[in-house]
Amino acid sequence: MDLKALVQTANQIAQEKKIEPEKIFEVVEKALAAAYKREYSSRNANVRAKLDVKTGKMEFYEVKEVVDESVVRFDGEEEVADSEDKMPRYHEERHILLEEARKVKPDARLGDEIEFPLPEHSDFGRIAAGTAKQVIIQRLREAEQESVVEEFKDREGQVVSGTVQRIERGNVYIDLGRAIGIMFYNETIPGEHYRIGERLRFYVVAVQKGSPRFPEVVLSRSHPRFIVKLFEMEVPEIADGTVEIKAIAREAGSRTKIAVASNHEAVDAVGSVVGQHGTRIMTVTNELGPERIDVVGWSPDTEAFVKNALAPARVHRVEVTEHREVKVFVPDDQLSLAIGKGGQNVRLAAKLTGWKIDVRSESRPDEEQEGGVAGEHAEAKKEEITEEIRAEAEAETDIAAEPEIGEAAGNADNIESEEK
Numbered sequence: 001m002d003l004k005a006l007v008q009t010a011n012q013i014a015q016e017k018k019i020e021p022e023k024i025f026e027v028v029e030k031a032l033a034a035a036y037k038r039e040y041s042s043r044n045a046n047v048r049a050k051l052d053v054k055t056g057k058m059e060f061y062e063v064k065e066v067v068d069e070s071v072v073r074f075d076g077e078e079e080v081a082d083s084e085d086k087m088p089r090y091h092e093e094r095h096i097l098l099e100e101a102r103k104v105k106p107d108a109r110l111g112d113e114i115e116f117p118l119p120e121h122s123d124f125g126r127i128a129a130g131t132a133k134q135v136i137i138q139r140l141r142e143a144e145q146e147s148v149v150e151e152f153k154d155r156e157g158q159v160v161s162g163t164v165q166r167i168e169r170g171n172v173y174i175d176l177g178r179a180i181g182i183m184f185y186n187e188t189i190p191g192e193h194y195r196i197g198e199r200l201r202f203y204v205v206a207v208q209k210g211s212p213r214f215p216e217v218v219l220s221r222s223h224p225r226f227i228v229k230l231f232e233m234e235v236p237e238i239a240d241g242t243v244e245i246k247a248i249a250r251e252a253g254s255r256t257k258i259a260v261a262s263n264h265e266a267v268d269a270v271g272s273v274v275g276q277h278g279t280r281i282m283t284v285t286n287e288l289g290p291e292r293i294d295v296v297g298w299s300p301d302t303e304a305f306v307k308n309a310l311a312p313a314r315v316h317r318v319e320v321t322e323h324r325e326v327k328v329f330v331p332d333d334q335l336s337l338a339i340g341k342g343g344q345n346v347r348l349a350a351k352l353t354g355w356k357i358d359v360r361s362e363s364r365p366d367e368e369q370e371g372g373v374a375g376e377h378a379e380a381k382k383e384e385i386t387e388e389i390r391a392e393a394e395a396e397t398d399i400a401a402e403p404e405i406g407e408a409a410g411n412a413d414n415i416e417s418e419e420k
Contacts, residue, residue: 019143025051027139034135036060040121044093048115061115064096066108145216148179152207152217159229160219164198174202179217187220190253192289201287203229222252227293230284231258237272244269246298249351253291257309257348259298270295296352302326306357309349313338316362325356325375335361335369343371350375 014021033049041047046063072090101108108114162174162181170185172194183202188194202219203226220226228245237243242264250256262269273295274281285293296308303318306326313334319327330338338359339346350357356375361367 013140019140019147023143024140025053027136027143030139031135032058033060036118036121041118042093044091046094047118058120060118060120062093062118064094064101064114064116066098066101066110066112066114067095068098068110071110149207149216152176152179152204155204156207157225157229158204159201159226159233160204161199161201162219164194164196164200166196167194174200174219176217181217181219183219183221187218187222189221189288189291192221192253201230202226222250224248224250224256227256227258227284227288230287231273231280234280234283235273235275237262237267237269242267243272247352247354249348251344251348253289255292255294255344255348257294257296257352259296259305259309259352261298270297294348302353302355305353306349306355309352310338310345310357310359313345323356324354325358327358327360329360329362329365332361332363335359335372339369339372343374346372347374 009024011021013019013024029049029051032051033047036049037043037045037047041062048061048063050059050061051057052059067090071087072095073087074090096114098108098110101112101114104114105112160176160181162176165173165175165180167173170188172183172188174181174183181202181204187205194200200221202221203223204217205220205223206218208216208218225248227250228248231245232238235243238245242262244261244263245258246261247259248256249258258273260269260273262272272280281293281295285291294311296311299305299308302320303326306318306328307315310328310330313330315334315338316329316331319329321327328338337345340348346357346359353375357373359369359372361369
C-alpha cells in the first residue's frame with residue numbers, strides 16, 4: 001500500500017470535511033474488510049482489517065465471539081416461541097465454543113472476541129472494489145454528519161445566520177456553511193416571504209442525527225427565544241445579567257410583549273432594552289419585519305404588572321379576584337387600545353402575566369366587553385414560556401411600553417386610532 005499517498009489523501013479529506021484523520025483510516029479499514037469478505041471469505045464471516053500507519057501494512061482477521069449453549073442455539077434445537085430473549089443460532093464462522101477458545105486464549109470468557117489471522121491479499125476484483133468504494137462513501141458521509149452534529153450541538157438555543165437555499169412544500173432549507181438547516185412551515189413567521197439567496201438569522205431549535213439526505217439542524221424564526229437572543233446580542237445589559245427578561249408572550253409576525261426587570265437600582269430596564277431614541281429595539285424589529293414589540297416593566301406586584309402589561313393603554317384601576325383573575329377598568333377612550341385588534345393586546349397581556357384579565361369600561365363596569373376577556377389557560381402558557389427563558393437567562397424586545405417610553409414606542413394616539 002502506498003502509505004504516503006494514503007496519509008496525504010486522509011489529511012486532505014480530514015481538512016475539507018473537518019473529520020479526524022483517525023476516522024479516515026478507520027473508514028479505509030472497514031472498506032477493505034468489506035472488499036476482502038466479498039472476494040475471499042463468506043457472507044457470514046466477520047472480517048476485520050487493521051492498517052499499520054507506520055509501515056503501511058494491512059492485515060486481515062476473522063473475528064469470532066466466544067459462546068456456549070447458554071447464549072446460542074445449535075442446529076436441531078427448537079426455538080422457544082414465547083421467549084422474550086430469543087437466542088441467536090450458532091454459526092461456525094462467527095462463533096467459537098468456550099472450550100475451543102481457551103485452547104487459543106486460556107483466559108477467554110463468554111462474549112470475548114477471538115481474532116484469527118487470514119491470508120494476505122491485495123488484489124481485489126471489480127465487484128469487491130466497488131463494495132469498498134460504497135463503504136468509504138457511506139462511512140465518510142456518516143463521519144461528516146457526526147462532525148456536523150458535534151459542531152452545532154453546542155449552538156442549540158443560539159442564533160445563527162444562513163442563506164436561503166430552496167423552498168419545498170412550505171419548508172425552507174438554509175445553507176449554514178458545513179450543514180443544511182431546515183425551517184419547517186410552522187417555524188416560519190406568518191406573512192414573511194423568503195427569497196433564494198437571502199441571508200437571514202435563525203434560532204437553532206434542535207440538532208439531531210438524521211439520514212444523510214435530511215438536515216440535522218432544525219431552525220426557527222417564530223420561536224419566542226429567537227427574540228430573546230436577538231436582544232441579548234444587541235443589549236449588553238441583558239448579556240451580562242444586569243437586566244433580566246422575566247416573561248415573554250409572542251404572536252409571531254404580529255406582536256410580542258416582553259417583561260423586563262433590572263437587577264441594579266441605577267439601571268432602567270425598559271430604557272436599556274429600547275435604547276437611545278429606540279436604536280436597540282429598531283435593530284431587532286428590522287430583523288423581524290412588521291412585527292411590533294412592546295417592552296414593559298416587570299413587577300412582583302400583580303396590579304402594577306397587569307397595568308404595565310396592557311401598555312400602551314392607560315389603566316385606571318385593577319381589582320384582583322379569586323382563581324388568578326383580575327378585572328381591569330380603563331377610561332372609555334382607552335378601551336379599544338387596551339383590548340387591541342381582535343383582543344390581541346389583552347390576550348398577550350394575559351399570557352405575559354399568567355392571569356386571566358377582564359377589561360371593562362370605567363363608565364360601564366358591569367358590562368363585559370367583546371374580546372375583553374383573555375387568559376383561561378394563560379397560567380400554564382406563561383409557566384411554560386418563562387421557565388425556558390429563565391433557563392437561558394436572556395432578553396427580549398420592543399416598542400410600546402410604559403408612558404415614559406412613548407417616544408420609542410410610537411405615538412399612542414396613532415396606535416389607538418389604528419386599533420379602532
